[in-house]
Amino acid sequence: MSDYLQIQNIHKDFSGLKVLTGIDVAVREKQRHAVIGPNGAGKTTLFNIISGRFKASSGAILFKGQDISNTPAHARNRHGLSRSFQITNVFQELTVFENIRSGVRSRSGLRYNFLRKPDNHRQINDRTEAIAAEVGLQAVMHMPVSALSYGQQRALEIAITLSTEPELILLDEPTAGMTREETGRAIRMIDRVTAGRTLIIIEHDMEVVFSLADTISVLHYGKILVSDIPERIRTDQRVKDAYLGEE
Amino acid sequence: MSEVPVFFLHGLAYAGLLFLVSAGLTLVFGMMNVLNFAHAAMYMLGAYFSFTLLQATGQFWLCLLICPLLLFAIGALVERFLLRRVHAYGHLHELLLTFGLAYIITELVKWVWGNFPQAVNLGGFLGRTVELFGIIYPVYRIFIFVCAIFVGTAMALVLYKTRLGIILRAAVNDNEMVNALGFNVPLVFTGVFAFGAALSGLAGVIAGPLLTTYPGMAHEILIDAFVVIVVGGFGSLGGAVVASLLIGELQSFGVLLFPKLSLALVYMLMAAVLIIKPSGLFGERQ
Amino acid sequence: MISQKKASYLVIAALFALGALMPFVVRKYHLNMLTEIIVFALYAVSYNLLLGYAGLLSFGHAMFFGMGAFTVAVSLIHIPGLSLWNAVLLAIATTTAVGFITGGFLLRHKGAYFALLTLAFNSLFYAVATKWHRITGGDDGLSITRPDLHLGFTTVKMAGLANFYYLTLGVIGAAIVFCWYFTKTAMGQTVLLMRENEERMKFLGYNTNISRLILFTFTGALAGLAGAFYTLHFQFVSQSAISVDMTTTVLLMTFVGGTGTFWGPILGAFVYIIVQNYLSDITDRWPLFMGLIFVMMVLLIPGGLSQIIQTIRGRFSGKRDTGKPVAAEESPT
Numbered sequence: 001m002s003d004y005l006q007i008q009n010i011h012k013d014f015s016g017l018k019v020l021t022g023i024d025v026a027v028r029e030k031q032r033h034a035v036i037g038p039n040g041a042g043k044t045t046l047f048n049i050i051s052g053r054f055k056a057s058s059g060a061i062l063f064k065g066q067d068i069s070n071t072p073a074h075a076r077n078r079h080g081l082s083r084s085f086q087i088t089n090v091f092q093e094l095t096v097f098e099n100i101r102s103g104v105r106s107r108s109g110l111r112y113n114f115l116r117k118p119d120n121h122r123q124i125n126d127r128t129e130a131i132a133a134e135v136g137l138q139a140v141m142h143m144p145v146s147a148l149s150y151g152q153q154r155a156l157e158i159a160i161t162l163s164t165e166p167e168l169i170l171l172d173e174p175t176a177g178m179t180r181e182e183t184g185r186a187i188r189m190i191d192r193v194t195a196g197r198t199l200i201i202i203e204h205d206m207e208v209v210f211s212l213a214d215t216i217s218v219l220h221y222g223k224i225l226v227s228d229i230p231e232r233i234r235t236d237q238r239v240k241d242a243y244l245g246e247e
Numbered sequence: 248m249s250e251v252p253v254f255f256l257h258g259l260a261y262a263g264l265l266f267l268v269s270a271g272l273t274l275v276f277g278m279m280n281v282l283n284f285a286h287a288a289m290y291m292l293g294a295y296f297s298f299t300l301l302q303a304t305g306q307f308w309l310c311l312l313i314c315p316l317l318l319f320a321i322g323a324l325v326e327r328f329l330l331r332r333v334h335a336y337g338h339l340h341e342l343l344l345t346f347g348l349a350y351i352i353t354e355l356v357k358w359v360w361g362n363f364p365q366a367v368n369l370g371g372f373l374g375r376t377v378e379l380f381g382i383i384y385p386v387y388r389i390f391i392f393v394c395a396i397f398v399g400t401a402m403a404l405v406l407y408k409t410r411l412g413i414i415l416r417a418a419v420n421d422n423e424m425v426n427a428l429g430f431n432v433p434l435v436f437t438g439v440f441a442f443g444a445a446l447s448g449l450a451g452v453i454a455g456p457l458l459t460t461y462p463g464m465a466h467e468i469l470i471d472a473f474v475v476i477v478v479g480g481f482g483s484l485g486g487a488v489v490a491s492l493l494i495g496e497l498q499s500f501g502v503l504l505f506p507k508l509s510l511a512l513v514y515m516l517m518a519a520v521l522i523i524k525p526s527g528l529f530g531e532r533q
Numbered sequence: 534m535i536s537q538k539k540a541s542y543l544v545i546a547a548l549f550a551l552g553a554l555m556p557f558v559v560r561k562y563h564l565n566m567l568t569e570i571i572v573f574a575l576y577a578v579s580y581n582l583l584l585g586y587a588g589l590l591s592f593g594h595a596m597f598f599g600m601g602a603f604t605v606a607v608s609l610i611h612i613p614g615l616s617l618w619n620a621v622l623l624a625i626a627t628t629t630a631v632g633f634i635t636g637g638f639l640l641r642h643k644g645a646y647f648a649l650l651t652l653a654f655n656s657l658f659y660a661v662a663t664k665w666h667r668i669t670g671g672d673d674g675l676s677i678t679r680p681d682l683h684l685g686f687t688t689v690k691m692a693g694l695a696n697f698y699y700l701t702l703g704v705i706g707a708a709i710v711f712c713w714y715f716t717k718t719a720m721g722q723t724v725l726l727m728r729e730n731e732e733r734m735k736f737l738g739y740n741t742n743i744s745r746l747i748l749f750t751f752t753g754a755l756a757g758l759a760g761a762f763y764t765l766h767f768q769f770v771s772q773s774a775i776s777v778d779m780t781t782t783v784l785l786m787t788f789v790g791g792t793g794t795f796w797g798p799i800l801g802a803f804v805y806i807i808v809q810n811y812l813s814d815i816t817d818r819w820p821l822f823m824g825l826i827f828v829m830m831v832l833l834i835p836g837g838l839s840q841i842i843q844t845i846r847g848r849f850s851g852k853r854d855t856g857k858p859v860a861a862e863e864s865p866t
Binding site for chain 1: 715717718719720722723726729730732733734735736737738739740741743744747751
């Protein structure tokens with residue numbers, strides 16, 4: 001089976017500072033792949049390279065067999081890739097509904113149209129409501145972002161990521177800053193909304209990782225330490241050593 | 248062509264003037280990320296204050312001293328009480344404010360001094376010509392260039408040899424960090440802005456006798472100054488020097504070699520730089 | 534209970550009806566002024582699509598206004614028998630082309646760089662217009678006579694003021710209404726969203742560079758249309774139409790009127806021209822007056838007159854204190 005997402009020998013330097021060295025990861029379709037590692041290991045940088053925010057210093061990214069290393073971010077999204085942000089990155093002045101709809105109408109081809117109004121589109125508006133319901137934000141759909149709780153904002157962050165109907169979802173620390181209870185709800189929600197799709201998730205919370213992931217890659221000082229199924233990662237000595245000092 | 252050396256010297260003189268105007272502009276922009284449209288208006292104020300003071304006292308040296316100080320005070324007041332107020336609204340508003348100020352200053356000048364050119368005549372030593380390598384050349388233009396070198400050197404010394412200079416250069420690079428290190432950044436900003444205004448005013452005083460003193464002079468030099476800092480790179484003093492020389496000579500020889508195109512030459516240079524190296528010759532990628 | 538949507542359409546219809554009555558109730562002098570106001574209202578509205586909606590401060594909008602103005606004059610003079618429509622269409626075509634090409638250069642930069650570049654380009658266009666005085670008439674300008682409007686079944690004489698006023702009301706009015714409609718379309722919303730969070734837009738599949746270029750070209754074409762009618766109205770155009778002063782004028786109008794609403798710039802055009810007309814009789818220094826109002830607005834009331842009016846009416850449609858237009862949800866009816 002050819003790999004769905006192929007990360008080939010990625011290096012990333014920032015003005016001499018080597019953040020990523022020789023990253024090789026293969027993600028299979030419908031896999032749930034967690035990327036873990038101590039702070040500063042380069043996880044978000046990896047996401048930035050996969051999603052097109054930064055260009056790698058060398059190496060290649062292949063998605064569904066196509067080389068997307070030089071494809072701009074918006075085009076990668078059109079190919080079915082979508083990512084969330086570690087720090088909530090939404091449209092602050094708009095309502096939840098408008099936030100989610102921005103992605104939905106992008107998927108529906110209503111991006112640059114001079115004549116059609118998104119308000120008049122039953123299909124787009126219904127889909128937006130459905131996504132809001134999926135992440136549990138239906139009740140606050142018409143409220144501005146500023147009125148949401150932190151947990152709700154993180155849910156919105158995920159909702160926007162989903163709004164373009166992606167095949168490949170990248171979630172960057174979706175449960176960061178959440179309470180135990182919120183995290184539990186978030187795990188169930190993420191499980192639900194990513195069913196049937198491919199998920200790559202960066203997380204620090206091991207409960208989330210072991211609940212959701214079927215494969216785990218451990219990143220340490222910009223290198224992949226090991227990539228394996230959860231049971232073996234749990235007992236891997238190198239992983240334990242890397243995390244010594246954490247928690 | 249015996250005219251070439253003369254044109255070259257003309258270019259130097261104009262380059263000197265351009266440098267005096269652009270140096271303050273580029274420093275303010277590099278440090279505070281504010282493009283001060285009122286900068287050229289202050290240049291114009293310098294010229295007009297000097298015109299009046301000269302008429303009253305006949306002492307050009309007095310003008311050179313007093314007018315920049317006046318502009319320093321004005322610049323400080325503008326920064327402290329106006330610019331800082333709109334800082335919270337964002338860069339767009341800062342631009343709009345400086346633009347509005349430029350507009351008002353221009354209208355005030357028209358009101359007080361009249362909407363027509365004023366001639367500034369300098370007698371004495373500066374009004375004479377001197378013989379230089381077989382050419383008869385006006386002393387005044389040499390004086391401009393000398394002034395520019397003097398100011399430029401002084402600025403370079405301060406920036407690179409003093410503690411204040413280090414703080415200033417650091418602030419151009421990363422002003423939040425400098426603030427975190429405990430330096431009174433707002434005070435630094437006021438000082439730099441005021442200094443930029445004073446420098447601009449000095450340029451105005453000097454420009455008066457050379458170019459015509461009229462309400463449109465601000466706009467004229469503004470475009471060239473903008474081109475200098477685009478070409479030289481925002482925040483770079485060295486860039487301002489090189490770009491001033493380039494543009495000064497280009498303007499000078501442009502009139503000689505391509506009279507039809509001379510106006511567009513400067514713009515074409517700017518367009519070329521923007522395409523090839525958008526951050527300017529010596530600028531850093533923002 | 535009339536929905537917000539239907540109420541808007543009623544207001545528009547009422548305004549047109551009111552406009553249609555004007556030639557019967559106002560004097561010639563005022564009708565003249567009203568025509569000018571409508572033209573500048575479009576100019577200001579197009580400018581606000583850049584400034585208020587897209588967050589792009591341009592100091593070069595007069596490039597397009599002047600381009601449209603000159604295209605009409607030059608084509609009417611040099612192409613005998615050119616119809617009114619074709620002159621206007623030509624103006625729109627040239628400004629669209631210019632907008633697309635210059636946009637390609639200018640939009641690579643943001644914020645202050647962009648503002649600076651547009652200023653330089655505007656100055657360049659002005660310099661060219663001055664140099665090319667054989668075509669543009671230089672300081673003397675170009676005079677034209679308004680051609681009659683051929684509508685196939687009938688010919689409407691345009692020499693008189695009333696007929697041209699109706700044409701302006703119809704054509705320019707329609708253009709302004711289209712701009713209003715545009716803000717609710719997919720593209721209009723995209724522009725707003727880009728101002729809010731351009732980065733996120735990219736990750737949602739929007740090509741933000743193309744979007745900006747499309748908007749820039751669109752607003753340029755609108756300004757060109759306004760410029761075309763400017764020439765037709767005064768039957769004269771000089772290089773002042775393409776000067777930086779003409780950009781300053783629209784900036785003042787738009788900002789004083791208020792960048793946070795659609796109708797702010799229209800109000801701004803109205804106020805500016807009225808003030809200009811009456812104040813210029815009292816004093817030569819009326820630009821100073823306008824400048825002071827402008828700076829006051831920047832310092833104290835960034836949302837302009839429309840912010841004042843809305844505060845008085847106590848209406849809220851999203852956050853207004855930032856003076857930015859917000860995508861207001863229409864009621865589901």
